[in-house]
Amino acid sequence: MxxxxxxxxxxxxGQNVVLREIDLEVRDREFLVLVGPSGCGKSxxxxxxxxLEEVSDGSIYLGDRQINHLPPKVRDIAMVFQxxxxxxxxxxxxxxxxxxxxxxxxxxxxxxxxxxxxxKQRAEIDQRVQQVAESLLISHLLTRKPKELSGGQKQxxxxxxxxxxxxxxxxxxxxxxxxxxxxxxxTRSQIVQLQKQLQVTTIYVTHDQVEAMTMGDRxxxxxxxxxxxxxxxxxxxxxxxxxxxxxxxxSPPMNFLPINVNGDGFLQGEGLIQAxxxxxxxxxxxxxxxxxxxxxxxxxxxxxxxxATSADAHLEGTVELVEALGSETIVLLKLQNSExxxxxxxxxxxxxxxxxxxxxxxxxxxxxxxxxxSESGVTLHHPYSASR
Numbered sequence: 001m002x003x004x005x006x007x008x009x010x011x012x013x014g015q016n017v018v019l020r021e022i023d024l025e026v027r028d029r030e031f032l033v034l035v036g037p038s039g040c041g042k043s044x045x046x047x048x049x050x051x052l053e054e055v056s057d058g059s060i061y062l063g064d065r066q067i068n069h070l071p072p073k074v075r076d077i078a079m080v081f082q083x084x085x086x087x088x089x090x091x092x093x094x095x096x097x098x099x100x101x102x103x104x105x106x107x108x109x110x111x112x113x114x115x116x117x118x119x120k121q122r123a124e125i126d127q128r129v130q131q132v133a134e135s136l137l138i139s140h141l142l143t144r145k146p147k148e149l150s151g152g153q154k155q156x157x158x159x160x161x162x163x164x165x166x167x168x169x170x171x172x173x174x175x176x177x178x179x180x181x182x183x184x185x186x187t188r189s190q191i192v193q194l195q196k197q198l199q200v201t202t203i204y205v206t207h208d209q210v211e212a213m214t215m216g217d218r219x220x221x222x223x224x225x226x227x228x229x230x231x232x233x234x235x236x237x238x239x240x241x242x243x244x245x246x247x248x249x250x251s252p253p254m255n256f257l258p259i260n261v262n263g264d265g266f267l268q269g270e271g272l273i274q275a276x277x278x279x280x281x282x283x284x285x286x287x288x289x290x291x292x293x294x295x296x297x298x299x300x301x302x303x304x305x306x307x308a309t310s311a312d313a314h315l316e317g318t319v320e321l322v323e324a325l326g327s328e329t330i331v332l333l334k335l336q337n338s339e340x341x342x343x344x345x346x347x348x349x350x351x352x353x354x355x356x357x358x359x360x361x362x363x364x365x366x367x368x369x370x371x372x373x374s375e376s377g378v379t380l381h382h383p384y385s386a387s388r
Contacts, residue, residue: 002063002168003028004049004201009058011044018044020225021058029199031192033216035206037248040222042205043082046171049203050079062168078162079171084154086146092157093129093142099165100125132160135194136187151178156187163194170195170202176211188215209251213237221245238384243297243377246370252302252330252341257315258374261294269298271315271335273361283371283381296380299370302330302343305362307352313361315340319354333360 004026011019019041026032034042047053049060051072060068067075078099086095133139136156146154155178162170172191176184192215195202206212212219213233221228221236221244229241240246246254259269267276278285278294285296308314317333317340329349333340342362354360371381 002201003030004169004203005061006045006049007059007061009045009048009060010056011041011048011053012056018225019048022227024220024227024230026201026203027217029201031195031202031204031215031217033204033206033212033219034222035209035212035219035248036222036228038207039224041225042222043173045222046079046173046203046205049169050077050171051075052079076168077171078165078167078169080159080162080173080175082174082177084146084151084158086154086157086161088146090145091142092133092138092144092146092149095146095157096129096132096142096160096164097125099161100128103165128164128166129160132164135163135190136160152180152183155179159187159191163198166198166200168201170200170204172202172204174206175204176206176208191215209249213249219249221248223248239382240370240379242379243299243372246299246372246379250301252343254299254301254370255305255340256372257298257300257338257340259296259298267298270338271317271333271340273310273316274312274314276314281369282367282383283369285371285380295374297372297374297377299372300364300368302341304365304368305340305342306344306365307342307348308361308363310361312363314363316359316361319356319358319360321356322349322354324349331360333362 006022006024009019009022010017022045034045036042044053048055048068051067051070055068059066062075062077087098090098129142130139133142136159138153138156138160141149141153141157146157149157155175159175175191176187179187188211204211204215216233218230219233219236220230223244229236229245231239236245236249240249243256247256257269257271259267261278262268265278267278317335319331320334320339321332323330324346327346329344329346331342331344331349331354333342368383369381370379370383372379
């Protein structure tokens with residue numbers, strides 16, 4: 001196995017810059033997840049590593065070997081596409097075995113399969129196909145052809161074909177997008193377990209935050225062709241580098257409230273009903289860098305906004321929507337020009353019995369507040385110290 005290194009990788013389609021000077025190192029045997037909104041460049045980055053697109057500028061290394069000028073077939077990289085890309089005339093067994101047979105035939109004479117060594121190789125391929133099929137719960141499908149499979153079954157066959165080859169690097173482009181919720185969860189766990197067993201460097205593209213948070217050793221957050229942050233899932237969630245990362249990672253996303261600090265040092269913002277002094281908040285803000293009007297963006301997670309009485313509430317909003325999800329309740333609050341979301345337990349949701357249009361009062365957890373620069377979006381403060 002080997003690490004993957006990208007040095008100043010840029011990709012342009014005409015005048016459109018899709019990826020801009022990407023520097024990234026994927027560690028040996030690491031499970032790295034690329035996540036970001038549609039059009040951010042994550043799938044293009046995967047295709048550059050696979051050799052399906054040419055690099056406009058920069059270099060890609062597999063171990064110590066530069067590979068961006070090599071054809072895909074000699075890079076020893078296996079890719080699972082969002083589409084299935086199965087051979088329609090082959091059975092599931094032969095689709096999975098195809099790459100293995102091709103590997104063997106490249107180093108063998110046409111009659112090698114008739115020798116004792118050839119028979120041994122056929123047995124090894126059969127064992128590998130059976131092992132992969134069993135791990136993906138498709139053993140009963142080995143004699144079928146792709147037209148006889150559901151979308152989810154086809155995707156698992158495509159995944160099995162890549163796994164069976166045992167390459168130096170796995171590239172996976174949203175491989176679970178066609179699976180139903182339960183099967184998606186099960187297959188997600190299987191992929192992680194297989195990767196740990198095989199110890200193969202893996203780069204996985206998804207737009208699903210749950211997949212990113214639960215699967216990756218580290219996460220790369222992309223936006224508009226630039227890397228926003230590279231870190232562990234916990235640090236991405238707790239210590240976002242900027243407002244974009246904070247708003248993208250989390251479901252429901254982080255709430256943002258533009259704040260001005262008046263001449264008396266009190267917060268002014270939409271929906272605020274309590275006089276909160278800036279020096280009473282546990283915010284370590286470089287106020288001299290915020291601007292003369294002392295403005296910033298206050299951030300707080302939906303779970304850190306809880307119902308309160310009018311006497312001790314920080315803000316007031318109108319209930320726009322209530323989503324009872326069984327174990328929890330999501331409340332969408334409408335302010336004058338913006339919306340906030342609160343996540344409370346199901347019991348609290350039943351206790352308050354909110355109705356659309358109700359006035360409601362809420363209180364922040366003052367120890368869980370974030371602050372972001374109003375112009376750049378850079379994180380000015382997060383509630384987790386370096387030791388936590």
